[in-house]
Amino acid sequence: MRHPGFWRLVIVGGAVLALEFACRTGVIDRVTMVPPSEMVAALVRMAIGAPWFWADFGSTFRNVCVAIALSIVLGFLLGLVIHALPRLRAVLNPVLVSYYSVPPFVFYPLLIVILGIGPASLIVMGAMFGIVAMISATLASIDRIPRVYGKVARVTRLSPWQTALRIKLPAATPHLITGIKLAVSYSVTGVIAGEFIIATAGLGRRLTLAYNGFDTATMYGLILLILIAMTIVNSVLQRWETRIHRRWYRA
Amino acid sequence: MKQRWTDYAILVSAIVVLWQAAYYFAGPEAIAAPMETVRRLGVLMSGARFWGHARATAVAFAWAAALALVGGLALGVAIGSSRTAHEILTPILSTLYSIPKIMLYPVILLVFGLGLSAKVAFGAMHGFFPVTLFTIGAIRNIPPVLLRTGRVMRLARLDLARDILLPAALPEIVTGLRIGFATTLLGCLIGELFASSEGLGFMLIRAMDIHNVPDIMALTLLLFVAAAAANTVILAVEKRVHSHGR
Numbered sequence: 001m002r003h004p005g006f007w008r009l010v011i012v013g014g015a016v017l018a019l020e021f022a023c024r025t026g027v028i029d030r031v032t033m034v035p036p037s038e039m040v041a042a043l044v045r046m047a048i049g050a051p052w053f054w055a056d057f058g059s060t061f062r063n064v065c066v067a068i069a070l071s072i073v074l075g076f077l078l079g080l081v082i083h084a085l086p087r088l089r090a091v092l093n094p095v096l097v098s099y100y101s102v103p104p105f106v107f108y109p110l111l112i113v114i115l116g117i118g119p120a121s122l123i124v125m126g127a128m129f130g131i132v133a134m135i136s137a138t139l140a141s142i143d144r145i146p147r148v149y150g151k152v153a154r155v156t157r158l159s160p161w162q163t164a165l166r167i168k169l170p171a172a173t174p175h176l177i178t179g180i181k182l183a184v185s186y187s188v189t190g191v192i193a194g195e196f197i198i199a200t201a202g203l204g205r206r207l208t209l210a211y212n213g214f215d216t217a218t219m220y221g222l223i224l225l226i227l228i229a230m231t232i233v234n235s236v237l238q239r240w241e242t243r244i245h246r247r248w249y250r251a
Numbered sequence: 252m253k254q255r256w257t258d259y260a261i262l263v264s265a266i267v268v269l270w271q272a273a274y275y276f277a278g279p280e281a282i283a284a285p286m287e288t289v290r291r292l293g294v295l296m297s298g299a300r301f302w303g304h305a306r307a308t309a310v311a312f313a314w315a316a317a318l319a320l321v322g323g324l325a326l327g328v329a330i331g332s333s334r335t336a337h338e339i340l341t342p343i344l345s346t347l348y349s350i351p352k353i354m355l356y357p358v359i360l361l362v363f364g365l366g367l368s369a370k371v372a373f374g375a376m377h378g379f380f381p382v383t384l385f386t387i388g389a390i391r392n393i394p395p396v397l398l399r400t401g402r403v404m405r406l407a408r409l410d411l412a413r414d415i416l417l418p419a420a421l422p423e424i425v426t427g428l429r430i431g432f433a434t435t436l437l438g439c440l441i442g443e444l445f446a447s448s449e450g451l452g453f454m455l456i457r458a459m460d461i462h463n464v465p466d467i468m469a470l471t472l473l474l475f476v477a478a479a480a481a482n483t484v485i486l487a488v489e490k491r492v493h494s495h496g497r
Binding site: 004007008011012019031032033087090091092093094095097098100101102103105106107108109110113114181182184185186188189192193196197204207208210211216219223226227230231234235238251 | 262277434441471486
């Protein structure tokens, strides 16, 4: 029995090869999808040759990073506050669980009126989409902290701030990472959706331009780029999660 | 229970007050006042075309939800019952879950064209992965001692599944179904925003294009209230299932 990672590689590699084959033989026509090898080639060509590439990449990257940071920090703090007030939590619960049923980027045009077309609207959009995942994860992770930890905090007379930082935060971390993963994904979605709708820069705008211009190769190159970036971020977070889980549950 | 209703009343009035305050602060260009939004919703709902759009959304959502829930459950049970399959496939699935699927809308459009199947595909794509992952988790987290008990009692396979596996895994599966339900609706609406010519999402994107603020607000309010109502019902079921085994 080989390592699971080996079989994962086989499966993903096989899927890519099958796609390549289907595209090359015309089972999938060229307007619908270009072969994976050409997606890579298009991506490389853009990265080296296209003058807009790094500017748009940088703009999206910066907006996404700020949005992620905002949603994680604010989401965690709001989660702490809501958890401390059970009555508030009880009434907010239906709102929190329904939040992701309706795409919040319908508010994007309204944001533009307030903040203008530009990075501020996109960042707020991304943070708005990511923050609720973080709030929910924070609530769930504090729920799972064993009661005895709270007793220890009381016995050692820690202040509420010390309890939050020294006990709640570390004890909640394993489950918080799940929230961080979702917050990252949702923040990226929010920023890119905003760029689809109205933006002056960014990868989402380039993607729409390529689609509207029937430039299928560029379009798939950009999709591949986002796919690779998200896979890397996700596997780093996943590794971190496994490590912390192992440390916590070794006993 | 009575306190709960008072709390809801306070929550709703707090939202209305904040909303009204936001209206004064940001002005009618950015946001519609609560009363006007409700009035606008009434006008929309008595319009001739509204119910056709609502029906289109409902049909797309029903198909997408059926695909996501049934497919997710089936794949989740299949992967969850084998440790090897779980170790190999779960990381792939969780990566697919975390990909921002919105960037795939041009692909969906190219493959399915403008219409029902694009919306269904987009919705199912959003709901399928959480349902699968929660089902896998539910099965993998069944305490081994329960299985051993079943073996000691020499239960037949079917009895084992019905009396031990199902009750042990059900709470987490129901949580997964709830999340799958919510994300499927999200996916359908996103699909309608970007890849359709009818439905409530289409009405929304049209209102967004011409910057018709009252329409945007009215439709969002309607969708949110409908989703919140459905989620509250599912949440109540979930609570019962979760407290059952204790």
